Amino acid sequence: MSMDVTFLGTGAAYPSPTRGASAVVLRCEGECWLFDCGEGTQTQLMKSQLKAGRITKIFITHLHGDHFFGLPGLLCTISLQSGSMVSKQPIEIYGPVGLRDFIWRTMELSHTELVFRYVVHELVPTADQCPAEELKEFAHVNRAGSLPKEEQGRTILLDSEENSYLLFDDEQFVVKAFRLFHRIPSFGFSVVEKKRPGKLNAQKLKDLGVPPGPAYGKLKNGISVVLENGVTISPQDVLKKPIVGRKICILGDCSGVVGDGGVKLCFEADLLIHEATLDDAQMDKAKEHGHSTPQMAATFAKLCRAKRLVLTHFSQRIRRNVMKRWTRRIDDSMTIALLEY
Numbered sequence: 038m039s040m041d042v043t044f045l046g047t048g049a050a051y052p053s054p055t056r057g058a059s060a061v062v063l064r065c066e067g068e069c070w071l072f073d074c075g076e077g078t079q080t081q082l083m084k085s086q087l088k089a090g091r092i093t094k095i096f097i098t099h100l101h102g103d104h105f106f107g108l109p110g111l112l113c114t115i116s117l118q119s120g121s122m123v124s125k126q127p128i129e130i131y132g133p134v135g136l137r138d139f140i141w142r143t144m145e146l147s148h149t150e151l152v153f154r155y156v157v158h159e160l161v162p163t164a165d166q167c168p169a170e171e172l173k174e175f176a177h178v179n180r181a182g183s184l185p186k187e188e189q190g191r192t193i194l195l196d197s198e199e200n201s202y203l204l205f206d207d208e209q210f211v212v213k214a215f216r217l218f219h220r221i222p223s224f225g226f227s228v229v230e231k232k233r234p235g236k237l238n239a240q241k242l243k244d245l246g247v248p249p250g251p252a253y254g255k256l257k258n259g260i261s262v263v264l265e266n267g268v269t270i271s272p273q274d275v276l277k278k279p280i281v282g283r284k285i286c287i288l289g290d291c292s293g294v295v296g297d298g299g300v301k302l303c304f305e306a307d308l309l310i311h312e313a314t315l316d317d318a319q320m321d322k323a324k325e326h327g328h329s330t331p332q333m334a335a336t337f338a339k340l341c342r343a344k345r346l347v348l349t350h351f352s353q354r355i356r357r358n359v360m361k362r363w364t365r366r367i368d369d370s371m372t373i374a375l376l377e378y
């Protein structure tokens with residue numbers, strides 16, 4: 038299964054003509070999952086090879102504007118461009134408490150009628166994810182019902198034993214969130230692909246006399262077949278080793294993790310995407326503002342034994358050549374990492 042990651046925006050605070058605000062797309066078999074949606078994400082999408090209409094899930098790390106102000110515009114454009122091609126499945130949106138009301142309010146005020154269904158699942162942060170003076174209890178707006186296309190989402194609480202939030206667990210993936218420390222509560226997401234059956238061993242199939250055709254498909258799907266001569270062939274006789282799933286972890290703004298959920302979920306990640314807003318010389322300032330530097334990101338990646346670290350969320354003052362130097366110093370990958378078998 039092909040999987041690739043596209044950085045639509047790597048800039049902190051605001052988009053500039055040369056660097057978009059935070060947005061990363063993880064694409065698996067043509068389906069796009071968007072992580073953060075800073076202002077201008079939709080125009081960045083138009084410049085890329087990706088199609089906004091292929092977005093099925095959206096994950097928002099935290100409610101600072103540079104991570105989600107692009108969301109209402111993007112949803113409206115997807116709706117306008119959908120025409121009659123409306124997916125049967127609703128777009129699933131995950132993010133901190135407050136996001137559901139934000140989307141509802143912007144759609145309501147702008148008299149927007151989305152043509153597709155959507156659902157917002159909210160993560161409930163804990164008080165230790167930000168300085169005490171920044172913590173706000175969200176007073177829910179006085180909603181006059183829900184929008185026609187909005188479905189009832191879940192409110193997801195911390196699993197205190199695992200120190201994480203279970204977003205979903207389906208046939209292909211397990212996606213969880215973990216807590217980060219920032220100026221306001223922020224989250225990281227871990228996407229874990231499940232183990233898949235190995236490929237068919239052509240030589241063994243030939244040796245055992247399995248005729249090409251439907252029997253191949255059955256064996257590949259884990260079903261035994263009986264040959265004309267009465268011999269039963271089990272999948273394990275002809276399948277190569279199962280294919281280990283990949284792990285991709287994407288962190289929101291942070292100066293560190295809260296609890297051990299982050300280290301556990303990012304352990305041996307194939308790809309770890311971490312913010313690095315300021316230079317190492319400004320580490321104190323970075324920490325004071327709830328941000329990281331390349332060294333801080335690398336220390337976390339090392340602790341998790343991540344296989345590849347990619348930095349993002351650079352201060353708009355950081356020039357491109359400095360970003361390149363950072364990237365080279367930490368890892369030889371550039372800002373786009375292709376993960377393909």
Ligand SMILES: [Zn+2]
Pocket residue numbers: 049050059101103104290350
């Ligand atoms: Zn930010």
Ligand SMILES: [Zn+2]
Pocket residue numbers: 099101219290
């Ligand atoms: Zn932030």
